[in-house]
Amino acid sequence: MKDLSVTGVTKAFGPQDVLRGVDLAVPHGSFTAILGASGSGKTTLLRIVAGFERPDEGEVRLGDEVVDDAGHRFVPCQHRRIGYVPQEGALFPHLSVGRNVAFGLGRGPSRKERVDELLELVGLSGFRRRYPHQLSGGQQQRVALARALAIEPDIVLLDEPFASLDAALRASVRADVLDVLRLAGTTSILVTHDQDEALSMADQVAVLRHGVIAQLDTPAALYGHPEDPELARFLGESNVLEGEVRDEVALTALGPLDLGGWGGPAAGGRARVMVRPEQIALGEVVDGSVEGTVASYEYFGHDAVVRVRSGAEGLPELVVRVAGGVPPEPGRRVGLSVRGPVVAWPMEPAEPAGSPE
Amino acid sequence: MSATGAVRRHHAGRRPLPLLLTSVAVLVSLVVLLPLVFLVVQAVQVGWAQLHALLFRGLTATLIWNTVSLLVVVTALCAVLGTSSAWFVERTDLPYRRLFAILVVIPLGIPDFVVSFGWRAIFPGIGGFWAAVLVMTLAVYPLVFLPVAASLRSADPAQEEVARSLGLGRLRTFWTVTVGQARSAIFGGCILVGLVVLAEFGAFEILGYQTLTTEIYNEFQVGFNEPAACALSLILVLLGAMLLASEGSVRGRGRVSRVGAGAASRARPARLGRGSPLVLAGMALLVVLALGVPVGAIVYLIVQGGNSTLPPASLFAATANTFGYSVAAGVVATMAALPIALLSVRFSRRRVMTLERSNMLVLAVPGLVIALSFTYVTEHLLQGDFYQTNPLMVLTYAIMFFPLAVVAVRAAVARSPVGLEEVAMSLGVRRRSVLSRVTLPLIGSGLAAAFALVFLETATELTATLVLHPTNVQTLATQFWAFESNGSYSQAAPYALVMVLIAAVPGYILGRWFDRQPERAAGAGVPLAAPAPGTLVAA
Numbered sequence: 001m002k003d004l005s006v007t008g009v010t011k012a013f014g015p016q017d018v019l020r021g022v023d024l025a026v027p028h029g030s031f032t033a034i035l036g037a038s039g040s041g042k043t044t045l046l047r048i049v050a051g052f053e054r055p056d057e058g059e060v061r062l063g064d065e066v067v068d069d070a071g072h073r074f075v076p077c078q079h080r081r082i083g084y085v086p087q088e089g090a091l092f093p094h095l096s097v098g099r100n101v102a103f104g105l106g107r108g109p110s111r112k113e114r115v116d117e118l119l120e121l122v123g124l125s126g127f128r129r130r131y132p133h134q135l136s137g138g139q140q141q142r143v144a145l146a147r148a149l150a151i152e153p154d155i156v157l158l159d160e161p162f163a164s165l166d167a168a169l170r171a172s173v174r175a176d177v178l179d180v181l182r183l184a185g186t187t188s189i190l191v192t193h194d195q196d197e198a199l200s201m202a203d204q205v206a207v208l209r210h211g212v213i214a215q216l217d218t219p220a221a222l223y224g225h226p227e228d229p230e231l232a233r234f235l236g237e238s239n240v241l242e243g244e245v246r247d248e249v250a251l252t253a254l255g256p257l258d259l260g261g262w263g264g265p266a267a268g269g270r271a272r273v274m275v276r277p278e279q280i281a282l283g284e285v286v287d288g289s290v291e292g293t294v295a296s297y298e299y300f301g302h303d304a305v306v307r308v309r310s311g312a313e314g315l316p317e318l319v320v321r322v323a324g325g326v327p328p329e330p331g332r333r334v335g336l337s338v339r340g341p342v343v344a345w346p347m348e349p350a351e352p353a354g355s356p357e
Numbered sequence: 358m359s360a361t362g363a364v365r366r367h368h369a370g371r372r373p374l375p376l377l378l379t380s381v382a383v384l385v386s387l388v389v390l391l392p393l394v395f396l397v398v399q400a401v402q403v404g405w406a407q408l409h410a411l412l413f414r415g416l417t418a419t420l421i422w423n424t425v426s427l428l429v430v431v432t433a434l435c436a437v438l439g440t441s442s443a444w445f446v447e448r449t450d451l452p453y454r455r456l457f458a459i460l461v462v463i464p465l466g467i468p469d470f471v472v473s474f475g476w477r478a479i480f481p482g483i484g485g486f487w488a489a490v491l492v493m494t495l496a497v498y499p500l501v502f503l504p505v506a507a508s509l510r511s512a513d514p515a516q517e518e519v520a521r522s523l524g525l526g527r528l529r530t531f532w533t534v535t536v537g538q539a540r541s542a543i544f545g546g547c548i549l550v551g552l553v554v555l556a557e558f559g560a561f562e563i564l565g566y567q568t569l570t571t572e573i574y575n576e577f578q579v580g581f582n583e584p585a586a587c588a589l590s591l592i593l594v595l596l597g598a599m600l601l602a603s604e605g606s607v608r609g610r611g612r613v614s615r616v617g618a619g620a621a622s623r624a625r626p627a628r629l630g631r632g633s634p635l636v637l638a639g640m641a642l643l644v645v646l647a648l649g650v651p652v653g654a655i656v657y658l659i660v661q662g663g664n665s666t667l668p669p670a671s672l673f674a675a676t677a678n679t680f681g682y683s684v685a686a687g688v689v690a691t692m693a694a695l696p697i698a699l700l701s702v703r704f705s706r707r708r709v710m711t712l713e714r715s716n717m718l719v720l721a722v723p724g725l726v727i728a729l730s731f732t733y734v735t736e737h738l739l740q741g742d743f744y745q746t747n748p749l750m751v752l753t754y755a756i757m758f759f760p761l762a763v764v765a766v767r768a769a770v771a772r773s774p775v776g777l778e779e780v781a782m783s784l785g786v787r788r789r790s791v792l793s794r795v796t797l798p799l800i801g802s803g804l805a806a807a808f809a810l811v812f813l814e815t816a817t818e819l820t821a822t823l824v825l826h827p828t829n830v831q832t833l834a835t836q837f838w839a840f841e842s843n844g845s846y847s848q849a850a851p852y853a854l855v856m857v858l859i860a861a862v863p864g865y866i867l868g869r870w871f872d873r874q875p876e877r878a879a880g881a882g883v884p885l886a887a888p889a890p891g892t893l894v895a896a
Contacts, residue, residue, distance in 0.1 A: 052779050077782045084783035090776040094798045103794075104784025144780075151785055 002063030002154040003028040003187065004049065009058030009070075010211075011044055018044050019055070020211035026155075026187060026204075028063075031178075033190045033202035037234070040208045042191045046157050049189070050084050051077030062154060083148030083156040083186070088164050090144065091132040097143050098128035104151040118146040122180055137165045138173040145177055149184055156181065158190040162197065174201060195235050199223060207231060223276075225343050232274050232343070237305070237321075239280070242314050243273040243344065250344045253315040254280075254290050260341020271344040277305065277321035279342065282334040289335035292318065297327040308334060374704055375788075382696040382712060388752075389693075389716050389759050393594070395730035396722075400591060402737075403584045411588035416572075421592065424568040427489055428554045434494045435550045439501025440543055442643065444535070445636055447509040450626040452633065457640050458506070464647040465499035466860035468817035468834070470559025471853045472496040475651030477563055478658055478846050489566040495647040496560070497553050501546030508542035509535070544604060551600045555593060556723030558820040563841065569593045570725055574820065577729055587733075590726045597721025652857065655850045663847035670836050676855050679816050679832040682747075683859075686754035687812040691804055693755065694762035699796070702770040713767075717760050724757045724821035732824060745827045753825055754815045761814065762807040769803020770796070809863035816859045833859075 004026040011019040018041040026032045036042040047053040049060060051067065051074075060068040067075040091100050101115045119125050122142040132140055141161055148156055161177070162170045178201055181188050192198050198205045199219040206216045215227050226232040229240055243252035250257045250273045257273060285291050292310035295317065304327040308318045318336070328334060400408060411417070445451045446458045464472070473492045476483060483491075516538065520530040536543075558570045569589050577586040629636055701713040719727075731753060735744035743749045773796060781791045797804075819834040826835055833852045840849035 050779070050783055052782075077779070078785050078787060080783075081785065082783050084780055086776045086780060088776075090774060090780050092777055092781075092795060092799075103781065104786060147780075147784065 004155055004189070005061045006045070006049065007059045007061070009045070009048060009055045009060065011041070011048065011053065011055050017211055019048075022058070022208070022211070022213055024206055024213055024216065026189060028187050029185060030203045031181065031188045031190070031201060033192060033198035033205045034208055035192060035195065035198040035205055035234075036208035038193055040193075041211050042193075042208045043159060045208065046159050046189065046191045049155075050082050050157055051075065051080050081151060081154045083151065083153030085141070085144045085148050085156065085158045085161050087160045088140075091135075091140055091147075093132050095131075096128065097124070097130050097132070097135070100132070100143055101146045101150055103147060114150065118150055119143075121149070121183065122146045123176065136169075138169045138176075141165065141173055142176060142180075145180060149180070149186070153186060155187040155189065156184075158188065160192055161190075162192075162194075170197075199235070207234065209234075224341075226274075228345060229272060229274065237277050237319050239275045239277065239316070239318050241273045241275065241316070242347070243271050245269055245271045245344055250342060253310070253312045254336060254338055257338050257342045258340070259344055270347040272347055274343045274345075275318075275338055277319045278323075279338055279340050280308075280318060280320045281337045281339060282306065282308070282320060282322060282328060283337060285333050285335045289337065290315075292334055292336055294328045294330050294332045294334060296330055299327060308336065310336070374700070374709070378696050378700055382700045385693045385697060386712055386716055389719055389756050392722055392727040392730040392756060393718060395734045396587070396590060396594065396726065399583075399587050399730060399733045403587050407584050408588050408591075411585050412592070417589070417592070420567065420569045420572050420589065423486075423566070424555065424570075424593075424596070427486065427493070427566075427568065428551050430490050431493045431497070431554050432547050432550045434490065435498040435501045436543055436547050438494065438498045438643070439546055440505050440536075440539065442498075442640065443502045443505040443509060443539075445629075445640060447506050448535070448627055449629050449636070450633075451629060451640065452637055457644070460644045460648060461502055461640070462499050463861065464496060464651075465503070466813060466817075466863075467496065467648075467651055467857050468559070468819065468853075468860070469493065469496040469553070469557055470563060470819055471655070471817075471837075471856065472647075472651045473560035473563040474841060474846075474849070474853060475654035478654040478850075479650060484565040486566065488564045489561055492560055492564065493554055493557065495650075497550050498647070500549040500553065501543060504542035504546045505539045508539045512538035548600055548604045552597055552720055555597055555600070556725065556820070558725060559838070569596075570723060570820070573725055573729070574823075577732075578824065583733065586729055590729060593726060594722055597723070598718070601717065601721050655854050655857070658847045658850035659854065661847060663845070670831060670839075672836075672851055672855065675831050675833045675836045675852065676859070678830050679834070679856070679859065682750060682754060682832065683812040683815040685751045686758065686815040687808040689751060689755040690759050690762040690811040691766065691807045694759065694766045694807055695804070697763055698766035698770045702767060703775065713763070716763055719756060720760045724753070724818060725824065727753055727757055728821035728824040745825055747827060747830070750822070750825050750827070753821050754818065755811070757818070757821065758811040758814045761810045765807035765810055766800065766803050769800035769806070772803075773799035813860050813863040816863075817856055 004024075006022055006024040009019055009022045010017070022041075022045055024032075024034075024045075034042045034045060044053060048055050048068070054068060054074065055070045057070050059066055059070070062080060065075070066073050067080055091097075092103065095103070097119070098115050101118050102111055105111050105114060115128065116125065119127060122145055124139060124142055124146070127135070127139070127143070132143070135143065144161070145156075158177075162174055165173055174197065190198070190201060199222070202219060204216060205219055205222050207214045207222070209230070215222060215231055217225075222231075223235050226235055229238070232238045232240070241252045241254065243250040243257070245251075245259070248259050248261065250259055250271060252273050254275070257275070283289070290310065290312060292308035292315075295307040295309045297304050297306040303321055303323045306320045306322055306327050308320055310318065320336075442457075442461055446454045446461065451457065469492070472495060476488070476492055512535075517530055517534050520534045521527075525533065556570060557568070558574055561568050561571050562574075569592060573586045573589045573593065576582045576589065697713055697716060701709050731749060732744060735741060735749070777795055777799070778791050781795045782788070786794065817834065819838060822832055822834050823838060826832060831839075833856045837849050837852035837856070840846070840852070
């Protein structure tokens with residue numbers, strides 16, 4: 001178990017800059033997610049860490065050892081003790097499950113026991129003699145994990161391992177994998193474009209954007225306090241309003257909103273204020289409350305997203321998430337209130353407040 | 358893999374070419390291109406003045422006309438016959454289509470000169486241009502059928518449905534989508550047909566039709582006129598090179614395959630309706646003409662029996678010799694193809710691709726020309742050493758059919774996902790071990806296919822064998838030819854039969870292999886991993 005540090009890593013493919021100075025520190029034993037849109041370079045970063053690609057500049061360290069300095073120092077992949085779980089699992093199709101798991105193990109006498117142990121760990125005891133094509137997608141993914149863990153890696157790299165699974169299966173395989181990794185206690189890095197996956201699995205999430213790490217934080221801090229509106233939108237739906245900051249409070253068309261002690265722009269400054277959809281509550285219209293009209297809704301069962309239009313000046317169409325129950329019909333007048341602290345960013349001079357996305 | 362030094366940007370992040378693999382690949386390519394070099398050396402020795410006199414004479418024009426007109430007509434007929442039969446077998450409700458899928462391909466395993474021999478035995482009067490057209494078309498149309506059938510099988514039928522939904526009629530859908538999907542397969546097959554027509558000797562000799570190749574053979578073997586053979590060889594190679602070059606221009610930029618994931622749905626076969634009996638009769642006629650006539654003729658000749666003025670020969674010895682040469686050539690060509698295939702798939706950069714392509718130039722050089730260039734060099738530069746020896750014979754076969762081996766091995770390497778090798782390395786397994794534990798097992802069927810292809814071609818090769826075989830070693834082809842030239846058809850027939858039987862086995866293996874390709878990949882639950890974005894862009 002080692003920690004990983006990536007410093008100033010750049011990588012270009014031909015004229016295209018993919019990574020433009022990535023710094024990332026992953027403490028040992030932690031589960032870190034690298035979250036990025038497709039084409040953001042997240043897989044390239046993972047492949048550099050694994051040793052499949054070399055950076056143009058920068059340095060990769062595993063524990064105390066520099067494994068790649070973009071120059072003469074380069075530890076090839078097979079000497080890095082890295083457990084790699086690629087997209088689609090990539091099991092060896094010509095080998096049985098048992099032989100897949102044993103692939104990286106030496107020819108010791110304890111080989112068979114170790115394979116059994118690993119298969120039990122991933123909940124697939126008794127699958128030893130099966131072949132990859134006889135397994136479901138989720139089972140293949142768990143075998144790939146067992147195979148990666150067999151060499152007792154210092155660090156496990158997961159490259160979008162759940163992307164090919166269907167939605168129903170994904171959640172349960174995710175939970176299984178997380179359990180196994182926690183049990184094994186390895187340092188893990190997950191690359192994904194799925195916000196839910198990153199937020200629900202990781203101890204810390206690094207958002208990779210335009211070739212650099214835009215923010216590295218705990219899931220709650222990242223979701224609650226993204227460093228700019230683009231990050232806010234990337235991590236989930238958000239309403240961005242115009243406002244003015246005064247005494248830890250943002251004055252907006254939705255009324256005075258608590259900044260929760262996170263600072264924000266200097267008092268008296270014009271600001272953009274982000275309110276998450278689930279922070280807004282719909283209620284009866286009472287005296288003094290901000291009012292709006294339900295424009296439309298999407299019903300998901302466990303919750304619903306309601307779009308509310310308000311006549312108030314400076315108030316865009318709002319996205320509101322309401323838990324359970326029957327959402328209000330379009331056309332209905334509702335009262336709006338905000339729960340919990342919100343985030344404010346200083347307004348750049350020529351920039352209007354964004355519309356809800 | 359060691360560090361590359363601190364060259365920035367475009368090269369720093371690139372994996373260096375593996376030294377051993379690269380050196381072997383370059384060496385192999387040099388050997389493969391030897392005959393071309395020898396041909397040029399020979400041409401220089403003959404001198405321009407003499408070449409000029411030989412090239413610009415009436416005979417040359419006649420030969421070119423004979424060859425090119427035949428090539429055009431045969432290729433066109435093969436395109437029509439191969440494509441339509443592939444469509445009937447793959448995309449319609451033709452009765453017995455699974456049986457036809459096999460029967461229609463078998464003629465590929467029958468040497469062209471045996472087809473010619475069969476027709477001649479039944480219809481002794483035939484000869485000339487149209488006889489050559491008939492025989493060649495029936496002998497080589499599977500070269501179009503096979504790739505077109507494979508591409509129709511793997512193409513997504515949903516594209517046809519989409520076209521229909523966009524308002525295209527049945528016929529326009531067929532032309533724009535179905536033929537479009539198979540376009541590169543059709544052209545690829547046609548190029549192969551053209552190259553075979555250029556290189557063919559035996560079939561035309563039997564039918565008394567004069568082409569460049571038959572004339573080269575006669576100038577050399579009968580007239581001992583080396584300069585004339587050299588001059589005509591230059592024309593022949595030039596024609597072949599033009600054919601090869603045309604493939605690149607026709608292939609175009611688009612990719613003919615499915616984009617994106619999503620399983621291909623099974624095509625709903627087009628209904629032939631009342632046309633069904635007609636198509637069935639047509640397919641049956643094709644099988645009778647292409648398969649029935651030559652095989653029937655051979656069997657008839659054997660049953661009928663007869664006497665020969667030639668000394669009796671051993672069918673068994675000839676079979677053993679042919680078998681030996683074919684195995685040796687298959688092993689040599691497949692092993693030599695492996696480094697080039699590995700290098701070109703895993704390190705596909707411009708220089709590597711040029712190296713791989715250069716090997717394909719051999720396709721333009723008929724076996725006869727290769728044999729002649731080796732003869733020239735061993736006679737004039739090596740004082741006769743190596744001439745008509747087993748190693749030179751095997752080397753000639755291996756070079757002749759090397760491109761086939763490269764194509765088969767390359768396809769298999771390209772289908773084995775690079776991700777699997779990366780995973781293997783991440784598990785701490787060394788590069789050489791990865792080759793033996795992951796790569797080779799995965800491409801095993803491709804290696805077998807490459808071996809089978811070269812084996813099949815070698816077993817039925819006539820022209821180069823006639824020139825280069827050691828005088829005391831008779832193969833099936835040389836023995837067949839001796840009897841045939843002597844008019845002893847009944848004695849020649851058993852040799853033809855054994856050749857057909859020997860070729861049928863690898864032919865069957867190949868058919869199975871081509872059929873299983875798409876299914877294997879999908880069935881194994883490991884999708885044909887698209888190359889990682891990195892590898893793609895780096896290329």
